[in-house]
Amino acid sequence: MYKKTLYDSLKEDIRYQEGLKACINCGTCTAICPAAGVSDYDPREVVDIVQSGSEDDLRKLLSSDTIWRCGECLSCKTRCPRSNTPAYIIQALRALSIESGLFRESHQGRMQRDIMRTMSDHMLEYGYCVYFDGIDTEKFPEQGPVWDWIKENKEKVLERLGCSYKQDRAGSLRAIPKSSLDDLKAIFKETGAMARFKKLEEL
Amino acid sequence: MSNLIVPVKNLEWQKYQKEIANDHYYLARSCIRQNVFPAAEDIFMKILREELGKDIFDDPAQTTCTGIAYHSGLIPFETTMTVVARQFSLMQDAGYENFVCSCVTSFGIYSEVIETWHHFPETLAKTREQLLKSTGRVFEIPKNVVHASDLIFKFREELSKKLKYRLVNKETGKPLKVVDHIGCHYAKIFPEKGIGGAEYPYVLAGLTDEFGGEQVNYPERRHCCGFGFRQYLLKENRGYSVTNSKIKFDSMKPYKPDLIIGNCPGCTFFLDRWQYVIAEMEGITYGEGGFGIPSLTYEEITALLLGYNPWDIGLQVHQVAVEPLLDKIGIEYVKSEKYLGLNGEDIGEPQKPKVLMQ
Numbered sequence: 001m002y003k004k005t006l007y008d009s010l011k012e013d014i015r016y017q018e019g020l021k022a023c024i025n026c027g028t029c030t031a032i033c034p035a036a037g038v039s040d041y042d043p044r045e046v047v048d049i050v051q052s053g054s055e056d057d058l059r060k061l062l063s064s065d066t067i068w069r070c071g072e073c074l075s076c077k078t079r080c081p082r083s084n085t086p087a088y089i090i091q092a093l094r095a096l097s098i099e100s101g102l103f104r105e106s107h108q109g110r111m112q113r114d115i116m117r118t119m120s121d122h123m124l125e126y127g128y129c130v131y132f133d134g135i136d137t138e139k140f141p142e143q144g145p146v147w148d149w150i151k152e153n154k155e156k157v158l159e160r161l162g163c164s165y166k167q168d169r170a171g172s173l174r175a176i177p178k179s180s181l182d183d184l185k186a187i188f189k190e191t192g193a194m195a196r197f198k199k200l201e202e203l
Numbered sequence: 204m205s206n207l208i209v210p211v212k213n214l215e216w217q218k219y220q221k222e223i224a225n226d227h228y229y230l231a232r233s234c235i236r237q238n239v240f241p242a243a244e245d246i247f248m249k250i251l252r253e254e255l256g257k258d259i260f261d262d263p264a265q266t267t268c269t270g271i272a273y274h275s276g277l278i279p280f281e282t283t284m285t286v287v288a289r290q291f292s293l294m295q296d297a298g299y300e301n302f303v304c305s306c307v308t309s310f311g312i313y314s315e316v317i318e319t320w321h322h323f324p325e326t327l328a329k330t331r332e333q334l335l336k337s338t339g340r341v342f343e344i345p346k347n348v349v350h351a352s353d354l355i356f357k358f359r360e361e362l363s364k365k366l367k368y369r370l371v372n373k374e375t376g377k378p379l380k381v382v383d384h385i386g387c388h389y390a391k392i393f394p395e396k397g398i399g400g401a402e403y404p405y406v407l408a409g410l411t412d413e414f415g416g417e418q419v420n421y422p423e424r425r426h427c428c429g430f431g432f433r434q435y436l437l438k439e440n441r442g443y444s445v446t447n448s449k450i451k452f453d454s455m456k457p458y459k460p461d462l463i464i465g466n467c468p469g470c471t472f473f474l475d476r477w478q479y480v481i482a483e484m485e486g487i488t489y490g491e492g493g494f495g496i497p498s499l500t501y502e503e504i505t506a507l508l509l510g511y512n513p514w515d516i517g518l519q520v521h522q523v524a525v526e527p528l529l530d531k532i533g534i535e536y537v538k539s540e541k542y543l544g545l546n547g548e549d550i551g552e553p554q555k556p557k558v559l560m561q
Contacts, residue, residue: 014323015280034427035434038446071431071443072274073387074311078394078401094276115436116277129234129271139438142445142476144522149542149553156544161242161517170263172237172244180264183289186337191281200277 006058009096010050019088023047029076029086041069043076043086050089062097068108098199113200120197124185127176132165219400223357224347228259229299231290231313233306234267236468240500242517243468244305247351247502254365254509255358260297265290270308275433280319281333284326287316288334292342302345303354307467310350311388314396317344350389352466352501356398356406359413367510370416370462373533378417379461382496383407384451384474386467387427401425407464410501414508416462423454428470429477448477452489452496459491462528463498474498479522482559493560495523507534514541524561 010016029043030036036043046066049057061067070090077085096102103109122131136151137143150157154165164171188194228251236243244261251257268290273283294302304310320327334340355362370379385404390397399405402425408418429447434440451474455463465471478495482488490496498521499507506516513534518525519541529536544550555561 034447038443071434073427074392078391111437115275115433119272123267127266129267132238142480144479145554146522153550156550160545162245163241170261172241174263176266177264180266183338184266187285188282190333190337191285193278193282
């Protein structure tokens with residue numbers, strides 16, 4: 001009986017289908033890439049591996065830190081002379097790394113759980129990707145002393161700025177209605193986000 | 204009558220023109236902007252309603268678009284597509300057809316989802332099915348999807364006539380030097396969806412020109428601010444973010460900019476806060492006299508020039524002091540009122556950074 005390969009799964013992903021047309025390995029993506037400038041990351045090499053068709057090399061890639069280095073700025077999409085999008089290929093590789101469980105093999109892959117725990121709470125509890133209550137200068141020291149002042153005086157500062165902080169009305173930082181949060185949870189369940197969160201918890 | 208921003212004679216540039224609806228908008232708020240520039244979106248709506256007489260709807264039932272989670276590899280694209288579909292369904296319920304996003308990441312998300320539905324029609328059918336099953340909702344794709352900075356750009360000439368101040372140095376009479384920073388997802392994903400495209404975006408440069416400033420064309424002008432989604436969210440990876448912003452600061456410094464203007468809430472925030480970090484860690488400052496270069500959003504700078512009180516529009520929540528900019532323009536303000544609460548209540552002041560001047 002034929003066993004589905006990692007490549008079979010990758011090719012089903014529309015992000016992969018859109019991302020890889022025909023790479024000529026010119027390296028324009030690497031030249032423009034902000035991640036390549038600050039880490040051991042080379043989108044040209046990633047696309048080269050994917051295009052090679054080697055199942056073993058693909059498995060190694062999915063198990064590595066490499067696929068987690070991209071910053072998703074999409075600068076590569078603008079500049080590629082052959083209309084490839086390495087960042088889309090990265091999206092498909094990340095999804096497959098989680099789905100196959102290979103994310104557990106790399107440090108950066110395992111760190112997805114930490115991001116997920118924070119952001120899934122913000123999204124499902126508050127309805128925002130990030131929410132005021134969860135941001136402090138211990139986790140985000142770059143927020144600076146002005147943020148400590150805002151947090152210490154949050155009701156007064158946010159009222160001064162006309163916000164609807166935790167209020168049941170329209171406006172900035174409002175409490176998002178329960179019916180909206182229920183919709184969000186139902187969508188997450190229906191479309192596979194909850195299943196992905198569960199995978200990320202299985203370290 | 205066409206809604207194109209200017210009549211185009213050169214066909215090569217026609218693809219970089221953009222249709223922007225004239226009125227009646229449904230606002231999709233930004234998660235990041237609400238947190239770090241909490242007054243900005245209300246100022247944007249005030250400008251539209253009170254200065255331009257436009258109708259814009261602020262829906263309490265909307266949620267995150269999930270863009271940051273999607274670009275961090277946390278959730279499937281199907282989830283994002285269905286959340287986007289729910290936002291469109293809300294817009295439909297409210298009786299609107301024109302969708303305006305406050306967030307540049309969101310603008311990229313909405314554009315990407317619509318393009319995907321167009322190129323892969325089976326995904327549109329699946330999204331409809333998943334939305335109906337999970338929420339009982341149906342939706343239509345908006346007639347017009349734009350970023351909020353597109354609207355300020357569209358009405359820049361009308362706004363310019365109402366300005367109390369201009370981007371001009373009060374003492375010298377010379378234009379202020381303005382760095383524009385366009386969020387990557389405004390036009391790098393779909394150049395045809397941004398005014399001027401990805402290589403020569405004009406959305407903020409146009410405001411700069413119209414409001415009397417002078418564009419700074421520096422080598423790293425189009426470089427990413429370094430958000431990087433998961434790279435910023437993970438503390439151990441945050442060097443990615445500050446390094447890329449520093450590449451920009453080092454590149455722009457020789458041109459002595461007076462102001463950075465951004466259309467993406469994340470970029471504007473990073474270009475503010477990383478100056479604080481670089482000052483504290485390296486002792487390097489990028490403005491004059493130990494100050495930083497003020498980093499403002501398009502609606503903040505527009506409101507400021509219209510004569511709004513800087514402390515009413517939230518400029519006190521920036522970490523880089525804005526006073527050098529206010530003084531250069533000659534904007535009237537009361538320094539001692541900067542950190543007051545509502546009705547003038549004394550609520551103390553933030554601690555001063557060790558290096559960066561305040």
